Amino acid sequence: MPTSITRESPSSSRQDILRASARLFREQGYDATSMNDISAALKLSKGGLYHHFRSKDEILFHIMNHAMDITEARVLTPIRDIQDPEERLRALIRLHIELVLRARDREITVILHENHPLPTGLRKRVNARKKGYIHFVEELIAEVQRSRKNSKVGPRAAAFALLGMINWIYQWYRPEGELQEQDLIRQYTEIFFAGAFA
Amino acid sequence: MPTSITRESPSSSRQDILRASARLFREQGYDATSMNDISAALKLSKGGLYHHFRSKDEILFHIMNHAMDITEARVLTPIRDIQDPEERLRALIRLHIELVLRARDREITVILHENHPLPTGLRKRVNARKKGYIHFVEELIAEVQRSRKNSKVGPRAAAFALLGMINWIYQWYRPEGELQEQDLIRQYTEIFFAGAFA
Numbered sequence: 001m002p003t004s005i006t007r008e009s010p011s012s013s014r015q016d017i018l019r020a021s022a023r024l025f026r027e028q029g030y031d032a033t034s035m036n037d038i039s040a041a042l043k044l045s046k047g048g049l050y051h052h053f054r055s056k057d058e059i060l061f062h063i064m065n066h067a068m069d070i071t072e073a074r075v076l077t078p079i080r081d082i083q084d085p086e087e088r089l090r091a092l093i094r095l096h097i098e099l100v101l102r103a104r105d106r107e108i109t110v111i112l113h114e115n116h117p118l119p120t121g122l123r124k125r126v127n128a129r130k131k132g133y134i135h136f137v138e139e140l141i142a143e144v145q146r147s148r149k150n151s152k153v154g155p156r157a158a159a160f161a162l163l164g165m166i167n168w169i170y171q172w173y174r175p176e177g178e179l180q181e182q183d184l185i186r187q188y189t190e191i192f193f194a195g196a197f198a
Numbered sequence: 199m200p201t202s203i204t205r206e207s208p209s210s211s212r213q214d215i216l217r218a219s220a221r222l223f224r225e226q227g228y229d230a231t232s233m234n235d236i237s238a239a240l241k242l243s244k245g246g247l248y249h250h251f252r253s254k255d256e257i258l259f260h261i262m263n264h265a266m267d268i269t270e271a272r273v274l275t276p277i278r279d280i281q282d283p284e285e286r287l288r289a290l291i292r293l294h295i296e297l298v299l300r301a302r303d304r305e306i307t308v309i310l311h312e313n314h315p316l317p318t319g320l321r322k323r324v325n326a327r328k329k330g331y332i333h334f335v336e337e338l339i340a341e342v343q344r345s346r347k348n349s350k351v352g353p354r355a356a357a358f359a360l361l362g363m364i365n366w367i368y369q370w371y372r373p374e375g376e377l378q379e380q381d382l383i384r385q386y387t388e389i390f391f392a393g394a395f396a
Contacts, residue, residue, distance in 0.1 A: 029315055031229030113369065114312055117227055134370075152392075157377060157385035160370055161363045168362025171311065172332070179355060187355035194350075195393025 014052050017042060018066055021059045022107040030060065030116050060111070061122040067109045068129040074099045076136065085143040092140065093162070093192065094185050100169045101181055110170055134159055141196060148197050158196040165192065212250050215240060216264050219257045220305040228258065228314050258309070259320040265307045266327040272297045274334065283341040290338065291360070291390065292383050298367045299379055308368055332357055339394060346395050356394040363390065 020041050024033045035056060039049040053059045075095045082088040099105060112130065141162070142155035151158075165188055173179075179187075218239050222231045233254060237247040251257045273293045280286040297303060310328065339360070340353035349356075363386055371377075377385075 026313060027315075029227070029229040031227040110313075115224060115308075117225075152388050153385045157382060158389060160366070160377075161386060161389050164363040164366025164369075165359045166362070167369075168358070168366055171362075171365075172358055179358075184355060187351045188359060190350050190396070191356060191359050191390075191393035193393075194396035195389035195391075198388070198392035198396065 014062070015066070017044075017049065017052055018059065018063050019108065022063050022111055025060070025063075025111065025116075026107050030056075057119055057122065060116055060118060061126065063108060063111050064118075064126045065129070067105075067112045068126070068133070070105055070108060071096075071099060071133060074102075074105075076133075085140060085147055089140050089144050090189060090193075092137070093166070093189050096166050097169065097185050097188060098181070100166060101173060101184075103175070106170065113167060113170075134163065137163060145197060151197055153196055158192075161195070162192050212260070213264070215242075215247065215250055216257065216261050217306065220261050220309055223258070223261075223309065223314075224305050228254075255317055255320065258314055258316060259324065261306060261309050262316075262324045263327070265303075265310045266324070266331070268303055268306060269294075269297060269331060272300075272303075274331075283338060283345055287338050287342050288387060288391075290335070291364070291387050294364050295367065295383050295386060296379070298364060299371060299382075301373070304368065311365060311368075332361065335361060343395060349395055351394055356390075359393070360390050 017038065021033070021038050024037055024041060028037075033056070035046065035049060038044075038056075038059070039046050042049070053062065075092060078095060079088050079091045082091055099109065112126075118126070138155045138159040141158050145151045145155060169184070215236065219231070219236050222235055222239060226235075231254070233244065233247060236242075236254075236257070237244050240247070251260065273290060276293060277286050277289045280289055297307065310324075316324070336353045336357040339356050343349045343353060367382070
């Protein structure tokens with residue numbers, strides 16, 4: 001824990017280490033990236049790096065944890081006070097798509113979806129947070145279904161369908177492509193609302 | 199090219215090498231897996247392995263290529279003779295979900311979606327095949343839309359939504375889970391048809 005003045009540059013904050021590591025993992029692969037590569041990319045001493053994180057596993061875990069923090073802050077917190085469940089769900093779809101398209105956070109959030117070997121204990125903690133988000137979406141869908149006529153599909157399958165549609169965007173989206181943000185939000189909202197509440 | 203009797207066991211066929219490699223890449227990461235690991239897992243001499251593939255890049259490329267072969271053989275070929283576009287699309291959804299859930303092929307097909315660094319030329323060849331599949335789905339959706347009343351969503355967004363729903367399944371599906379194959383196929387088909395053709 002940093003309790004005194006250190007000689008580290010301001011760029012050595014935990015968040016900067018997580019961002020630089022996520023970029024390196026993405027560019028050259030998780031296994032091929034060493035703690036040395038990370039400290040070199042940040043112009044940080046090895047001691048400075050190990051001061052924050054004891055291992056690459058720990059860095060990977062904290063990237064995933066940070067991705068969940070970002071998701072909660074950008075999607076769940078802003079919709080908390082929307083009373084109408086349908087409006088809350090529309091806002092969730094919009095904000096989640098905006099998060100996925102946000103270049104600055106993409107390297108962090110994408111890490112959640114790739115298969116990286118993480119020690120069991122850390123893996124379970126990340127999975128518990130992911131499941132929390134899925135259950136939130138499922139509950140919200142169920143609430144909208146109750147407020148409309150009955151649906152032919154269950155809220156769980158609908159939640160997985162919606163999260164698949166949105167989380168898959170990073171696989172095909174190109175900023176210079178034909179489908180742009182607002183258009184994508186509109187069409188995905190149309191598809192999902194017609195599909196899950198028909 | 200093998201032109202004479204070799205001492206290699208029958209397990210050294212190209213497909214077996216691809217399957218074993220895909221499993222190792224999944225279990226221990228692509229970068230952490232060496233050509234030695236692959237030959238050891240197959241009880242194959244290094245010469246035997248290099249006889250088939252000159253490098254790990256080449257193996258990764260052929261796994262992805264094989265994944266596209268499997269997709270075409272299991273999804274596109276069986277629907278080729280279905281005349282009605284709506285029935286053809288329903289069959290595509292069912293067969294693609296069945297492919298994703300098929301344990302034997304999962305390690306092969308999943309490789310398509312993970313971020314692995316592949317040399318540009320090989321990457322382009324894989325991407326061209328992926329795009330071919332996406333365009334096939336988009337065209338089929340457009341055909342169904344023409345045969346019904348107009349839709350509020352374009353066929354491209356609808357194609358990406360459908361492929362996201364289906365390709366995402368490997369992220370959450372558990373064979374012992376609540377949502378089982380036939381139920382999932384029915385609900386995803388309901389969601390997509392109501393969503394894309396409302």
